[in-house]
Amino acid sequence: MSTADKLMANARYVWTCWKVNLAAMEYRLSFLLLAGMMFVNNAIWLFFWSLFFGRFPVVQGWELHDVMLLWAVSTGGFGWAAMLFGNFPRIAGIVATGHLDVYLSQPRPVLLSVLVSRCSVTAAGDFLFGIAVYLMVGDTSPRGMLLFALGLLISGMLFIAVMVVAGCSAFWIGNAEGMTQQLFNSFIALTTYPSDIFRGFVKLALFSLVPAGFISYLPIGLLRDFDPLFAAGAVTAACGLTLAGALLFRRGLRRYASGNTIAMRS
Amino acid sequence: MDGESNRWAVAGRKAAAVGRIAFRHQLAYKTDFAMRGFFLLFILFVFIQLWSAAYEGDFSKSISGFTLKQIVWYLVFTEALTLAAPPLCSRIEEEVKNGDVAIRLIRPQSYAGYHFSVFASEALTRFIVHLAIGSAIAWPFVGPPAFGYGWLGLLALSAGALTVTFLLLMLVGLCAFWVEETSGLYFVLQKLQFTIGGMLLPIDLMPEWLQRVCAWLPFQAALYFPARMGVHFDAALLAKQLAIQIGWIVLLALAVSRMYRRGVSKLHVNGG
Numbered sequence: 001m002s003t004a005d006k007l008m009a010n011a012r013y014v015w016t017c018w019k020v021n022l023a024a025m026e027y028r029l030s031f032l033l034l035a036g037m038m039f040v041n042n043a044i045w046l047f048f049w050s051l052f053f054g055r056f057p058v059v060q061g062w063e064l065h066d067v068m069l070l071w072a073v074s075t076g077g078f079g080w081a082a083m084l085f086g087n088f089p090r091i092a093g094i095v096a097t098g099h100l101d102v103y104l105s106q107p108r109p110v111l112l113s114v115l116v117s118r119c120s121v122t123a124a125g126d127f128l129f130g131i132a133v134y135l136m137v138g139d140t141s142p143r144g145m146l147l148f149a150l151g152l153l154i155s156g157m158l159f160i161a162v163m164v165v166a167g168c169s170a171f172w173i174g175n176a177e178g179m180t181q182q183l184f185n186s187f188i189a190l191t192t193y194p195s196d197i198f199r200g201f202v203k204l205a206l207f208s209l210v211p212a213g214f215i216s217y218l219p220i221g222l223l224r225d226f227d228p229l230f231a232a233g234a235v236t237a238a239c240g241l242t243l244a245g246a247l248l249f250r251r252g253l254r255r256y257a258s259g260n261t262i263a264m265r266s
Numbered sequence: 267m268d269g270e271s272n273r274w275a276v277a278g279r280k281a282a283a284v285g286r287i288a289f290r291h292q293l294a295y296k297t298d299f300a301m302r303g304f305f306l307l308f309i310l311f312v313f314i315q316l317w318s319a320a321y322e323g324d325f326s327k328s329i330s331g332f333t334l335k336q337i338v339w340y341l342v343f344t345e346a347l348t349l350a351a352p353p354l355c356s357r358i359e360e361e362v363k364n365g366d367v368a369i370r371l372i373r374p375q376s377y378a379g380y381h382f383s384v385f386a387s388e389a390l391t392r393f394i395v396h397l398a399i400g401s402a403i404a405w406p407f408v409g410p411p412a413f414g415y416g417w418l419g420l421l422a423l424s425a426g427a428l429t430v431t432f433l434l435l436m437l438v439g440l441c442a443f444w445v446e447e448t449s450g451l452y453f454v455l456q457k458l459q460f461t462i463g464g465m466l467l468p469i470d471l472m473p474e475w476l477q478r479v480c481a482w483l484p485f486q487a488a489l490y491f492p493a494r495m496g497v498h499f500d501a502a503l504l505a506k507q508l509a510i511q512i513g514w515i516v517l518l519a520l521a522v523s524r525m526y527r528r529g530v531s532k533l534h535v536n537g538g
Contacts, residue, residue, distance in 0.1 A: 037450050044457040048466050055329065055471050056320040178301055186308050193312055197319040 038125030076130020077155025091167025171252030
């Protein structure tokens with residue numbers, strides 16, 4: 001089988017998984033409730049920000065409009081990532097509990113198989129929210145839409161890559177579920193606050209150790225005042241971390257010991 | 267008369283015993299405590315950065331009666347109270363789903379009373395721990411919480427605030443007797459507390475029209491009252507806010523009691 005054939009076979013496999021996962025939307029009322037819940041959640045956060053900026057119209061150069069774009073990029077990016085690769089926040093748990101066995105037995109790349117085997121229904125609400133907010137306040141010219149699409153791509157890739165890297169720690173330290181869950185919550189929180197409220201070492205960490213800054217600065221560095229240096233840095237960080245996550249997972253697999261858990265792919 | 271007072275004494279002893287067990291139960295889950303503690307530290311750090319940026323690092327500036335120091339300590343108090351509440355709704359939901367509610371109902375203690383004993387024990391322990399953790403981060407950034415009798419005001423209103431929170435959660439949790447799934451309703455309640463309850467932003471900083479709306483809702487009694495009194499002690503206001511809290515507790519307790527009686531009469535349990 002040539003490389004092109006393998007790639008085509010994997011693409012068909014991923015497409016089939018997405019189709020099966022999205023069948024969850026068949027339960028329309030449940031889907032609408034769950035997705036609507038996330039939409040309302042995000043809307044309430046924006047309500048908070050509107051109250052905040054009502055008192056402080058400009059904070060470190062950020063205005064309400066910028067924070068709305070930040071939420072559009074962050075929730076939109078998280079939304080597509082969790083809809084299409086819904087297992088990315090759960091890798092540590094899957095590894096630690098021995099549930100990786102079921103994916104190892106399949107003739108497909110293990111990480112890809114793990115990632116696409118779940119679809120977060122609530123994430124549809126996040127994705128739609130991101131799109132709706134952008135359409136409301138963003139630049140809808142072709143250039144603006146393209147930059148927004150790039151922002152969504154960077155943001156989603158970073159969410160997946162960071163959690164894959166963190167989840168791989170379970171190969172070495174065992175039960176890392178609690179730790180990665182905390183990291184996940186903290187990472188999400190950091191991507192929803194203006195990056196310029198942080199200073200010094202914390203700001204440096206936001207663009208290196210915990211690269212949430214590459215998401216939270218997107219409304220300024222990519223959408224408002226396009227900065228080619230920042231855009232290149234964000235693309236490099238997203239691609240580099242994705243590659244690092246895949247390589248780390250491959251290394252971790254060599255250390256993986258089955259727990260003989262009898263499990264089925266759900 | 268003696269029989270009546272004896273009945274209340276027995277109920278009190280039962281509630282205290284359940285509270286003691288719940289307290290010991292919590293001590294067994296130290297990791298859980300540590301995780302919540304980490305998240306509290308993290309989120310307070312983010313808030314301190316945000317508000318410092320909003321106040322441009324000026325400690326003397328006062329906005330709607332709040333200095334930067336008062337805002338940060340206000341957030342410590344609201345976060346400590348918010349994270350103190352155990353997941354009551356999901357517990358009731360689970361009891362209904364897996365049938366455990368059958369065991370609770372045949373116990374010689376009121377169903378709401380049992381949950382209140384557990385809630386009070388857990389919430390008070392968590393509240394004290396969270397206050398200590400929150401102080402550990404707020405103190406180095408904005409200085410000590412020297413707000414006169416503020417601590418007295420905070421503690422005086424916190425018991426009522428946690429009781430209001432319990433009753434609101436109980437109202438949502440009891441919906442499980444009808445609909446089983448209450449996470450959506452809980453989610454709405456939580457977000458209402460975050461915003462119009464004054465968790466993220468003191469109600470004084472909100473627009474006039476919203477302040478008027480908040481004044482008619484129970485959410486401010488659960489977070490805003492104790493936290494504001496903690497940083498702005500006012501004896502006359504303390505008495506008024508205590509009276510409002512008592513009013514809401516009576517009203518919500520009646521609603522819980524009525525809802526429980528209606529719910530339990532139509533509950534069908536399989537298993538347990």
